Amino acid sequence: xxxxxxxxxxxxxxxxxxxxxxxxxxxxxxxxxxxxxxxxxxxxxxxxxxxxxxxxxxxxxxxxxxxxxxxxxxxxxxxxxxxxxxxxxxxxxxxxxxxxxxxxxxxxxxxxxxxxxxxxxxxxxxxxxxxxxxxxxxxxxxxxxxxxxxxxxxxxxxxxxxxxxxxxxxxxxxxxxxxxxxxxxxxxxxxxxxxxxxxxxxxxxxxxxxxxxxxxxxxxxxxxxxxxxxxxxxxxxxxxxxxxxxxxxxxxxxxxxxxxxxxxxxxxxxxxxxxxxxxxxxxxxxxxxxxxxxxxxxxxxxxxxxxxxxxxxxxxxxxxxxxxxxxxxxxxxxxxxxxxxxxxxxxxxxxxxxxxxxx
Numbered sequence: 001x002x003x004x005x006x007x008x009x010x011x012x013x014x015x016x017x018x019x020x021x022x023x024x025x026x027x028x029x030x031x032x033x034x035x036x037x038x039x040x041x042x043x044x045x046x047x048x049x050x051x052x053x054x055x056x057x058x059x060x061x062x063x064x065x066x067x068x069x070x071x072x073x074x075x076x077x078x079x080x081x082x083x084x085x086x087x088x089x090x091x092x093x094x095x096x097x098x099x100x101x102x103x104x105x106x107x108x109x110x111x112x113x114x115x116x117x118x119x120x121x122x123x124x125x126x127x128x129x130x131x132x133x134x135x136x137x138x139x140x141x142x143x144x145x146x147x148x149x150x151x152x153x154x155x156x157x158x159x160x161x162x163x164x165x166x167x168x169x170x171x172x173x174x175x176x177x178x179x180x181x182x183x184x185x186x187x188x189x190x191x192x193x194x195x196x197x198x199x200x201x202x203x204x205x206x207x208x209x210x211x212x213x214x215x216x217x218x219x220x221x222x223x224x225x226x227x228x229x230x231x232x233x234x235x236x237x238x239x240x241x242x243x244x245x246x247x248x249x250x251x252x253x254x255x256x257x258x259x260x261x262x263x264x265x266x267x268x269x270x271x272x273x274x275x276x277x278x279x280x281x282x283x284x285x286x287x288x289x290x291x292x293x294x295x296x297x298x299x300x301x302x303x304x305x306x307x308x309x310x311x312x313x314x315x316x317x318x319x320x321x322x323x324x325x326x327x328x329x330x331x332x333x334x335x336x337x338x339x340x341x342x343x344x345x346x347x348x349x350x351x352x353x354x355x356x357x358x359x
Contacts, residue, residue, distance in 0.1 A: 003097075003303050004071060006031035008063045008087055009078035010043035013101060017076050018043060020299040022051035027303060030071050033063040063087065067094045074124075074306070077101055081186065082179035085110035088125070092117045097124040097306055099299075103185045104320045106178070107348035111324060115317035126302045126313045127320025129193040131267070133297035136288040137194060140253070140260055144198050148275050150256025152232040157195045158250035159188040159238035168216045175216025177353040182218040184209075184327045185349070188238045191249050191267070193323035195236075198253055201229045201322070206339040207330030212241065217353060224330040225339075236330065268292065 005021050007014055010032055021027045029047050034040045040059045048054065060066035067075055067090055074097040077087045085105040091098050092114065104127045105111045118125035131137055143149060163183070173179035180186065196202055204227040209219040220241050226234030252261040252272070261272035270289060273280055298315075305313045328347040329340040335351065 001026065001307055003027050003306055004030045004073045005076055006033065006060075006066045006069070006072040006074070006096075007043065007076045007078060008033045008066070009080075010034040010036070010039040011078065014043055014076075014078045015046060016295050017078060017099070018047045019050055020295040021076075022047055022053075023296055024299045024303060026307070027299060028053070028055070029057055031058040031060060031066045031069060033060040033066045035061060037061065064090060067091050067096060072096060074099065074302075080173045080179055081106055081181045082173065082176075085114060088114045089117060092121050092123055092125070095121065095123070097126075097302075099126045099128065099302060100320070101128045102189050102320070103181060103324055104317065105324070106181045106185075106350075108321070108325060108328060108344060108346050109348070111317065111321045115321065118317055124302060124305050124313055125317045126298070126305075127315045127317060128298070129190060129315045129320060129323065130294045130298040131190045131194055132197060132315060133294040133301065134267075135291045136262065136270070136285070137267075137294075139285075139288050140262075141198060143258070143260070143275065144253065144255070148278065149253065149258030149260070150276075152199055152228075152230060152253060152255045154232060154252075154254040155195045155199045155226075155228075155234045156250070156252045156254075157188070157191040157234070157236050157238075159184075159191055159236075160242045160247035160250075161187055161240045162242045162245045163187070163240040165213060165215045168213070175213075175218045177217050177349045180218060181349045182327075182331070182352070183220065183240050184222045184236075184238055184330065185324070187240065188222070188236070189323050189327065191251055192236060192326055193320075194251055194267075195226075195234055196228075196322055196326055197319075199228045199230065199232050199234060202226050202234070202326045202329070202342055203229050204339050204341050205326060205329035205333055207236075207333040209331070209334050222330065224326075224333075226326070262289075266292070 075091040168175045207224040210221040224236035248265040250263040257276040333340040
């Protein structure tokens with residue numbers, strides 16, 4: 001059974017999805033939607049070149065028309081963050097499975113709404129935390145879950161990037177609390193998702209953020225201290241003021257009997273892999289690290305979940321919400337000046353605007 005996909009939003013991020021659909025055996029692109037016809041044309045050309053197909057792909061300037069089409073089985077939402085919730089709801093109500101780019105929403109209520117809607121409709125909802133599908137990340141998860149590093153003590157997530165004033169000036173929605181949601185949600189959420197996937201549910205967050213640029217509303221620096229359910233500690237250290245350009249990402253897990261540290265522009269370099277009393281195959285680690293087809297593996301998992309009764313996607317709405325809630329707890333801690341317990345009852349990024357946000 002081939003799953004017929006329609007994509008909403010044909011900007012830069014859509015190319016990753018187009019590539020994955022083009023190389024999935026049981027997937028094909030049948031429609032695209034964007035307010036700019038030129039971007040739709042570019043997306044179709046890109047997909048046809050990647051898939052070596054000449055089939056007709058429909059274009060919709062109004063995404064609701066595409067969502068209502070009987071020719072579309074699943075919708076991929078690649079628009080700005082502030083539109084995710086509304087588009088996901090409309091797609092699910094129309095009976096479509098949904099792949100939703102991160103962040104899934106900009107409020108916890110909206111996240112809960114689409115999670116419940118997907119359940120009620122018996123539809124698959126996949127949140128794009130595709131780094132979980134990377135083989136080296138699967139290996140780290142396996143090592144931790146099997147107890148090979150013993151009791152986990154500490155996890156550290158570092159995001160050291162550069163986002164210039166010109167970057168934010170390039171699109172009016174960037175750096176806006178209501179449309180964009182903040183640096184942690186957009187640039188940091190993948191690493192934070194991995195941190196909590198490796199170490200388990202977060203129970204408490206103390207956070208602090210700062211803003212120096214006057215050309216936007218959202219944070220330039222974010223710091224967080226986390227306590228996990230297993231009593232391990234976590235540190236989030238993130239900034240977009242690294243000069244003159246990106247240093248990249250760093251993720252380290254420290255345990256009773258081991259230490260694993262991975263870093264680089266896309267977490268593609270292992271700087272430490274030590275497990276007490278175990279000989280590690282460096283060749284195996286290099287092979288796992290070099291495999292960066294996580295987007296394709298994510299799509300395979302999504303398609304299999306649609307085709308197989310009672311099978312759930314690896315990154316469901318509930319899983320996608322976890323990193324979002326951790327970030328929201330850090331934001332709320334900044335507003336209150338106190339540590340924030342999880343679960344968090346409710347939060348919306350507009351809280352940051354209405355209450356003054358970072359200074």
